Each structure stands twice: as structure tokens, then as C-alpha cells.
Amino acid sequence: MRKVVKTHLPSDKAPIEWATKGGNVLYTAHIPIREDGSIETGDIKAQAQLTLQNLKRTVEAAGGTMDDVTQVLIYLPDKNDFAGMNEVYRTFFKQPFPNRATVVAGLMVPDARIEIVAYAHIGG
Template identity: 65%
Template sequence: MRKIIKTGLPEGSAPVEWATVGGRTLYTASIPIYEDGSLETGSIEEQTRLTLANLQKIVEAAGGTLDDVTQVQVILTEKRYFEGMNEVYREFFKAPFPNRATIVADLMVPGAKIEIIANAWLEG
């Protein structure tokens, strides 16, 4: 059964939740959005930092930490953002790192340069 995690992030009009848990696995996606619903439109470093801060908030709301994240999928709108994203990513994740894939694609949120999809294993 799917359990919804309340994150404090704004609810949108799309039929989607910020985070769900099935069994002991957390499923989530994060974008560079503030609690008031506004989007960070600055550099890739600023957007990555907010996106990862949101991910951390989501994982903690589910009872875990970033050390519980097992897989990350990073979606960037341009390949040139890879190094800036990686620089900030290292501020949030330490070795041993989660499994990760990075994809370049268009995003549905205008102005967003990054979206992160993550899974985490939650203890008990």
C-alpha cells in the first residue's frame, strides 16, 4: 500500500505527490522550488542546492537521512550544467555515493534546469 509523505513543499495542480513510501522504499522527485511555490531561477549551482535541500527535507520527513538514498536520477536541461551540478552534489552526498544516472532532457517546469528523482531505503 502506498503511503503519502507530507513534506511541507507546495501542492500543485498536477496529480502527483512529492513523496510516497511503498514497503520500506521511499520514492520521490525534487525540483528547485521554495515552500511558497516560487522557483529558483538562478544558476545551476543555486538550483541544484535548493533541489537537494528539498530532497533532504523529503527524506527526513519520511524518517530517513541522505545516507539512506540508494539511487538518484538527475535530469538536466543542458549537458553544460553537469560540472556545476556535480560540485553541489558533493556537498550533500559523501562516499559511498548512491547509484546515479544523469540525463539531459526538457523539463515540464518552465525555468527549471534540474529535476532529481531518488529512492531511499528506510529502516523499520
């Protein structure tokens, strides 16, 4: 059964939850959104920092740590943002790193340069 994880992020505009758990697995997706619902429109480093900070806060709200994150899927609309994203990404994870894929794809949120989908195994 799916349980909602309450986060610090706004959830009244779209038919989504920022995070859910099924058993001991956390399912979550993040964009560079602030608590007030506005989007960070800076460069990839600023957007990656906010997006990963949102992920970290969500994992902690679910009772875990970033060490519990087992897989990360990153979507970037511009392959030239890979190096800047990777620089910030390294500050949020330590070895052994989560399994990861990075895909160049169009994003639905205007001005967003990153979207992250992550899975974490928390407890159990």
C-alpha cells in the same frame, strides 16, 4: 500499499505527491521549488542547492537520512550544467555515493535547470 510522506512543499497545483513510501522504500522527485510554490530561476548551483535541500528535507520527513538514498536520477536540460550540479551534489552525499544516472532532457517546468528522482531504503 502507497503511503504519502508529508513534506514542506506545496502540492495543490498538480496531481502529484512529492514523496510516497511503499514498504521501506521512499520514492520521491524534486525540482527547484520554494515552499511558496515559486521556482528558483538562478544558475545551476542555486537550483541544485534548493532541489537537493528539498530532497534532504523530504528524506528526513520520511524518517531517514541522506545515507539511506540508494539511487538518484538527475535530469538536466543543458549538459553544460553538469559540472556545477556535481559540485553541489558532492556536498549532500558522502562515500559510498548512491547509484546515479544523469540524463540530458527537456524539463516541463519553465526555467528549471534540474529535476531529481530519488529512491531511499528507510528502516527495515
